[in-house]
Amino acid sequence: QVQLVESGGGLVQAGGSLRLTCTASGTIFSINDMAWYRQAPGMQRELVASITGGGIIYHADSVKGRFTISRDNAKNMLYLQMDSLKPEDTAVYYCNGNFRSSALDYYGLDYWGRGTRVTVSS
Numbered sequence: 001q002v003q004l005v006e007s008g009g010g011l012v013q014a015g016g017s018l019r020l021t022c023t024a025s026g027t028i029f030s031i032n033d034m035a036w037y038r039q040a041p042g043m044q045r046e047l048v049a050s051i052t053g054g055g056i057i058y059h060a061d062s063v064k065g066r067f068t069i070s071r072d073n074a075k076n077m078l079y080l081q082m083d084s085l086k087p088e089d090t091a092v093y094y095c096n097g098n099f100r101s102s103a104l105d106y107y108g109l110d111y112w113g114r115g116t117r118v119t120v121s122s
Contacts (some may be wrong), residue, residue: 002099002111006100009116022078022095032098038091085120
């Protein structure tokens, strides 16, 4: 079992910055892909950014140039630096990751955090 806990959300004015952190704990042999998703009220959950185990990064067009995903494999942590925030970035942000529990667990399992709320005022 793996637990993911997000932190760093809050209320910020447009143009401001926040840094989200996701901390993973539990039975972790290694971590494959990790990602940040968000879900705005009345909307479907959408992918914001992802990073593979090898460090290949993807950012959605809507956040490219403003958000930066990164990870610290030694600490089992995932980050999302969010700059130049806009009201449309308001959402609950979720951490997602694929975790291997042992060397024999090739495909791993996906886990989700409970989310952290980000509110951007205009």
